[in-house]
Amino acid sequence: MTNHAATAGGSSPDLVVATPRGLYCPPGDFYIDPWRPVERAVITHAHADHARRGHAHYLAHADAAPVLRARLGADIALQTLGYGEPVSVGGVQVSLHPAGHVLGSAQVRLAHRGAVWVASGDYKLDPDPTCAPFEPVRCNVFITESTFGLPIYRWPDSATLFGELNRWWAAAADAGRPAVLYAYAFGKAQRVLAGVDPSIGPLVCHGAVQALNAAYRAQGVALPPTWRVTDAGLDAAGLRRALVIAPPSAAGSPWLRRFGAHTDAFASGWMQVRGARRRRGVDRGWVLSDHADWPGLQRAIAATGASRVIVTHGSVDTLVRWLREHGLQADRFSTEYGGDDDDDDGLAGAATADAPPGPGADLPDAASSEPAR
Ligand SMILES: [Zn+2]
Ligand SMILES: [Zn+2]
Numbered sequence: 001m002t003n004h005a006a007t008a009g010g011s012s013p014d015l016v017v018a019t020p021r022g023l024y025c026p027p028g029d030f031y032i033d034p035w036r037p038v039e040r041a042v043i044t045h046a047h048a049d050h051a052r053r054g055h056a057h058y059l060a061h062a063d064a065a066p067v068l069r070a071r072l073g074a075d076i077a078l079q080t081l082g083y084g085e086p087v088s089v090g091g092v093q094v095s096l097h098p099a100g101h102v103l104g105s106a107q108v109r110l111a112h113r114g115a116v117w118v119a120s121g122d123y124k125l126d127p128d129p130t131c132a133p134f135e136p137v138r139c140n141v142f143i144t145e146s147t148f149g150l151p152i153y154r155w156p157d158s159a160t161l162f163g164e165l166n167r168w169w170a171a172a173a174d175a176g177r178p179a180v181l182y183a184y185a186f187g188k189a190q191r192v193l194a195g196v197d198p199s200i201g202p203l204v205c206h207g208a209v210q211a212l213n214a215a216y217r218a219q220g221v222a223l224p225p226t227w228r229v230t231d232a233g234l235d236a237a238g239l240r241r242a243l244v245i246a247p248p249s250a251a252g253s254p255w256l257r258r259f260g261a262h263t264d265a266f267a268s269g270w271m272q273v274r275g276a277r278r279r280r281g282v283d284r285g286w287v288l289s290d291h292a293d294w295p296g297l298q299r300a301i302a303a304t305g306a307s308r309v310i311v312t313h314g315s316v317d318t319l320v321r322w323l324r325e326h327g328l329q330a331d332r333f334s335t336e337y338g339g340d341d342d343d344d345d346g347l348a349g350a351a352t353a354d355a356p357p358g359p360g361a362d363l364p365d366a367a368s369s370e371p372a373r
Contacts, residue, residue: 012113012114012115013026013027014026014141015027015092015110015112015115015117015141016032016110016117016119016141016143016310018333018334018335019031020036021034021035021036021037021038022034022035022036022038022041022335022336023119023143023312023333023335025089025090025092025110027090027091027092027112028089028090028091028092028094028110028112029089029090030042030059030089030090030092030094031055032044032108032119032121033050033051033119033121033337034052034055035049035052035335035336035337036054037052037053037054037055037056038055038056039055039056039057040055040056040057040059040089041055041057041058041059042059042060042089042094042108043058043059043060043064043068044060044099044105044106044107044108044119044120044121044122045060045064045099045101045102045104045105045106045121045122046060046064046067046068046071046102046103046104046186047102047122047186047187048071049336049337049338050121050122050337051064051068051071051072052072053072053073055076056077057077057079058072058076058077058078058079059078059079059080059081059087059089059094060078060079060080060081060096060104060106061080061081061082061083061096061104061105061106062080062081062082062104063103063104063131063132063219064080064103064104064105064106065078065080065104066215066218066219067103067104067186067212067215070211070215081095081096082096083096083097083098083106083132083135084096084097091112092110092111092112093110093111093112094108094109094110095108095109096108096109097109097118097135097137098131098132098133098134098135099120099121099122099123099124099134100123100124100125100126100128100131100132100133100134100135101121101122101123101124101131101134101187101290101291102122102130102131102186102187102290103130103131103187103190103215103216103219103221104131104219105121105122105123105131106121107119107120107121107123107135107137108121109137109139115140115141116138116139116140116141117139117140117141117142117143118137118139118141118142118143118304118306119143120142120143120144120145120300121145122145122147122290122291122337123145123291123292123300124289124290124291124292124296125292125296125299125300126155126158126289126293126296127158128191128194128290129191129194129195129221129222130187130190130191130193130194130216130221130223131187131221134300136300136303136304137304138304138305139304139305139306140306140307140308141306141307141308141309141310142301142304142306142308142309142310143309143310143311143312143333144297144300144301144309144310144311144312144319145291145292145311145312145313145314145337146297146311146312146313146314146315146316146318146319147269147289147291147292147313147314147315147338148269148289148291148292148293148294148297148314148315149294149297149311149314149315149316149318149319150294150315150318151294152272152273152294153269153272153289153293153294154272154293154294154295155269155272155287155288155289155293155296156287158195158288161286161287161288162195162196164286165181165192165195165196165265165286166196166197166200168263168265168284169196169197169200169201169243170197170200172262172263173200173201173240173241173242176240176241177240177261177262177263178204178239178240178241178242178243178244178259178260178262178263179242179243179244179262179263179264179265180244180246180256180259180262180263180264180265181243181244181245181246181264181265181266181267181286182246182247182248182250182251182264182265182266182267182280182282183209183245183246183247183248183266183267183268183288184247184248184268185206185208185209185211185212185247186212187212187290188267188268188288188290189205189209189212189213189245189247190212190213190216190221190223191288191290192245192267192288193205193213193223193224193226193245194221194222194223194224196224196243198224198225200241200243201238201241201242201243202227202234202238202239202241202242202243203224203225203226203227203242203243203245204226204227204228204229204234204239204242204243204244204245205226205227205228205244205245205246206244206245206246206247206250206255207228208246208247208250209226209245209246209247210226210228213226226245227242229244229255229258229259239259242259244256244259244262248266251264251281263283263284264282264283264284265282265283265284265285265286266280266282266284266285266286267286267288268285268286268287268288268289269287269288269289269291269293271285271286271287271288272287291314297319298322301323301328306328307328307329308328308329308330308331309323309328309329309330309331310330310331310332310333311323311330311331311332311333312332312333312335312337313335313337313338314338316332317332320332
């Protein structure tokens with residue numbers, strides 16, 4: 001019970017405070033996505049920067065369980081909930097609500113003595129058939145991420161994007177070359193699988209991606225058939241028409257070299273920034289993110305009706321300033337999120353350094369499409 005900074009007007013004590021171990025709920029005596037080992041952890045989703053080892057008790061959405069157990073140990077003490085199912089933790093009513101980020105991702109709603117707080121974890125508003133869509137939750141205080149909290153980030157319509165991606169793949173297949181797409185293994189890869197046209201050719205997945213595909217299928221998410229490169233039945237002619245989905249770490253690996261001459265691309269929100277594709281050394285960059293873009297952050301925040309917003313990671317200062325300019329009480333929590341997230345591919349720093357517009361500035365619409373090569 002360290003920090004009881006009162007909200008504006010000196011009403012009720014804060015339901016969540018920042019501590020060196022993580023975001024802490026004093027009345028409930030538990031943490032949300034803590035980065036140091038704690039007794040009780042509520043986990044928003046199974047990305048490594050939010051779900052860490054060493055907690056005595058975990059609480060998460062049921063759909064996150066297989067990935068959590070695979071990553072943190074089959075024997076973790078894990079209690080699961082469905083979306084909207086309330087549970088009392090130390091007298092605080094806790095429930096989980098879809099965040100639209102990855103399979104099993106949740107916003108955490110806390111209700112205590114008339115106050116309602118929501119911690120978003122990571123989220124997106126764009127359609128994604130592989131997880132439950134983001135659900136706005138009314139609250140007094142909203143704790144939000146800001147991974148892409150700069151005005152330059154505006155995602156293309158995903159139907160348009162997948163149409164272009166399919167054409168890129170089909171052109172490579174017709175030229176007899178595999179198309180290699182680098183995408184984070186958990187979340188992004190499955191969203192790509194669900195969005196592409198499997199009639200173009202076989203979908204070949206790196207082992208790291210295939211393991212996550214299995215977790216998705218086990219939770220009832222429909223994905224098209226996928227192959228391992230070593231599968232019997234995948235012949236040389238098939239390989240030349242393949243879309244190969246691999247984590248960014250597979251670039252330049254012996255595993256990748258077996259595909260020979262190929263075209264390649266990278267799928268990430270960072271691809272919106274000029275120069276990002278070139279730095280990755282790939283032929284194409286697809287602007288595809290599992291986080292909210294700038295308008296999405298604003299829409300999500302407005303939909304909560306919150307009068308106070310606390311920003312955890314990403315472009316924190318820009319979003320805090322924007323919120324204050326728009327009449328909201330806004331603060332920041334310093335956290336250790338963002339270290340191993342789906343869109344944290346090492347380009348975050350470069351993107352910031354490379355982005356010429358200062359906070360509040362904007363780029364013309366042309367910036368939202370892939371620069372001509
Ligand atoms: Zn994150
Ligand atoms: Zn995440």
